[in-house]
Amino acid sequence: MSFLSTYANPTRFLRFAEGALPWLSGATLLLLAIGLYGAFTAPPDYQQGETVRIMYIHVPSAWIAIFAYVVMTSASLGVLVWRHPLADAAQKTAANLGAAFTFICLVTGSLWGKPMWGTFWVWDARLTSMLVLFLLYLGLIAVRQTMDDTPRGARIAAIMTLVGAIDIPIIKYSVDWWNTLHQPASVFRIGGPSISGSMLWPLIIMTLAGTLLFLTLHVMAIRNEILRRRLARLSMQAVRAGEPAGDESMEPAK
Amino acid sequence: MSALPALFLREWRVARRIGGSGAMGVVFFLTLVAIVPFAVGPDPNLLARIGPAILWIAALLATLLCLDRLFQADAEDGSLDLFHLAETPLELAVLVKCAAHWAATGLPLILAAPFLGLMLQQERMALVGVVATLLVGTPALTLIGAIGAAATVTVRRGGLLMALLVLPLTIPVLIFGVSAAEAASGGTVPFYAPFAILCAITLAALALCPFAAAAALRYLGE
Numbered sequence: 001m002s003f004l005s006t007y008a009n010p011t012r013f014l015r016f017a018e019g020a021l022p023w024l025s026g027a028t029l030l031l032l033a034i035g036l037y038g039a040f041t042a043p044p045d046y047q048q049g050e051t052v053r054i055m056y057i058h059v060p061s062a063w064i065a066i067f068a069y070v071v072m073t074s075a076s077l078g079v080l081v082w083r084h085p086l087a088d089a090a091q092k093t094a095a096n097l098g099a100a101f102t103f104i105c106l107v108t109g110s111l112w113g114k115p116m117w118g119t120f121w122v123w124d125a126r127l128t129s130m131l132v133l134f135l136l137y138l139g140l141i142a143v144r145q146t147m148d149d150t151p152r153g154a155r156i157a158a159i160m161t162l163v164g165a166i167d168i169p170i171i172k173y174s175v176d177w178w179n180t181l182h183q184p185a186s187v188f189r190i191g192g193p194s195i196s197g198s199m200l201w202p203l204i205i206m207t208l209a210g211t212l213l214f215l216t217l218h219v220m221a222i223r224n225e226i227l228r229r230r231l232a233r234l235s236m237q238a239v240r241a242g243e244p245a246g247d248e249s250m251e252p253a254k
Numbered sequence: 255m256s257a258l259p260a261l262f263l264r265e266w267r268v269a270r271r272i273g274g275s276g277a278m279g280v281v282f283f284l285t286l287v288a289i290v291p292f293a294v295g296p297d298p299n300l301l302a303r304i305g306p307a308i309l310w311i312a313a314l315l316a317t318l319l320c321l322d323r324l325f326q327a328d329a330e331d332g333s334l335d336l337f338h339l340a341e342t343p344l345e346l347a348v349l350v351k352c353a354a355h356w357a358a359t360g361l362p363l364i365l366a367a368p369f370l371g372l373m374l375q376q377e378r379m380a381l382v383g384v385v386a387t388l389l390v391g392t393p394a395l396t397l398i399g400a401i402g403a404a405a406t407v408t409v410r411r412g413g414l415l416m417a418l419l420v421l422p423l424t425i426p427v428l429i430f431g432v433s434a435a436e437a438a439s440g441g442t443v444p445f446y447a448p449f450a451i452l453c454a455i456t457l458a459a460l461a462l463c464p465f466a467a468a469a470a471l472r473y474l475g476e
Contacts (some may be wrong), residue, residue: 080473127427135422143417146409155473156405160419163401163466167422 001152010086010226024216029253031209032143038138045199054112056202060210061105065133066168068098068214073165086222088154089229091161092144093221097214099137125174128180129167136164149229172238258350259344264355268327279320279359280366286312287370298375305374306384306435310428312370313363313388317395318420320359322413324351324403325471334407334471352393352464356425360392376439383445385440387452391431394456397463398423403472422431427455 032053039056072094078087109127110120121127140157148151195203290308294300299309328334337347367388371381402420407410409428434448 002309029334104317132425135418139418139422142415146415147413151407156409156470159405159466159470159473163423213435 003222012252014223014226016140017219021216021219021223026138028209028212028216031212032114035202035206035209042199042202043199049190051112051115052199053106055187055199056206058112060106060109060207061101061108062130063207064210064214065098065102065105065130066171067211068094068101069133069136069161069165069168071159071218073097073168076161079158080152080162084153088151088227089222089225091154091157093171093225094218095137095140095144095157096215097221098132099141100139101132101210101214102134106134122219125184126171128173129174131169131171132167140164149232157241204228257340258268258346261347262348264356265351266358266373269354269358274301276320276358277360280362282319283316283363283366284310284370287373291321293372302375302377302380305371305376306380306387306439307432308374309367309384309388310391310432310435311373311436313367313392313426314395314421316363316426317360317392318399318417318424319413321396321399321403321408321420324355324364326399326403327405330406333334338472344471345424345464348400348404348458348467348471349464351459352396353466354452355397355400356393360396364388383435386438387431387435387449390449390456391427391452394427394452394459395424397456397459398427400467401470404467405472405474408474427452428457 035056035220040051042053042056045052072091075087075094075161079091088216109130113122114120140160142155143157143160143253147156261452287308290312291301294304325334328337337344340347367385368381371384376384399416399420401423402416405419406416409415430448430452433443434445434452437443437445437448
């Protein structure tokens, strides 16, 4: 809790981001390099052949799609309970990132589905619940676009995030509840993973790299959101003081 | 406790007298059902097969479109503030408003459904199935929609935004409603399994949604 209250201050967060971002992006690049090397040198599957390499993108992006929603749900609790602007920024930016990774997951999944299942899309439980997750993300982004940066918009988005969180366990257990085309859990399952070790380790590294990538992008996005709001406030003050707004010295960091 | 019956009567009268949301919902329902044969072709076999699905989608859209004013009129004329201040819990007021809304717009849809089902070449058992599933399922649609209506109460022209937020959440209702309705007219699945799940969804919505909608109203009212 003390960690939260320390870093929940936007200025401290900016300082933290400045210090942490080089390490985060460095670790992401390193793990991505190792993971991609592993993904390309791992043996092809005895049934699926080379197409199994899609897994090294598909599984991590699916994991991040869900992870981003969990991050967003906890940020929403922060918005509703502590009313913190930083939680608001975290919720807003996680929605964009989550939508992007869900989209990657759906696209790679359908590219993988064509050679393996013979179709780009089936209305299977896992696929459908993932699509619903994508729709939830788009709806939350639409809330933000309609409501701008008002605290009220933040609260609407937070409430709808919490209501939509019901989809997350449905995605997780969809392959167990409905026995359809998508394969059941093969990494986190009782009795150990059912993937061979030579394919498992690049998958784990890629998942870690993806998680770090998400965290890096999320910290960057929160930083940009804080700076963007400060800029908006500064230009308002400048307008009120009678100065021309938006001169070059106040451009936000990219 | 006499406040709640009074609220129900008020909502009912407002729905009947102003804007005629119930009648308008039925007309919209009829229009949607009439559009589909133009799009998919008037083949009786095809219509008989997809009829329950058409009726369900039309009922879902009609329910959602009528819902966007559920709390907005109250927010504009200040009665929502009175609900906040009243001794009766806001959750109960939300529940009663949903019940009145369902009675004014959901019930007419269900009464109209058998006649529209006849136009879609439905057999007698299929008609019974559609009416039974709509009767059980539409309260869940109203209740889930109430969360969206509460969340977008302060948004100008929030109707589309509300539909965008609520439609993904109504997918389970649609899945089990349509599969039960189709099972009623024969098929591989027994009727009672999806029907029981549909009942369970409605009961869960009845228990949870008033709290979520009231929480949304509280957070936004501050």
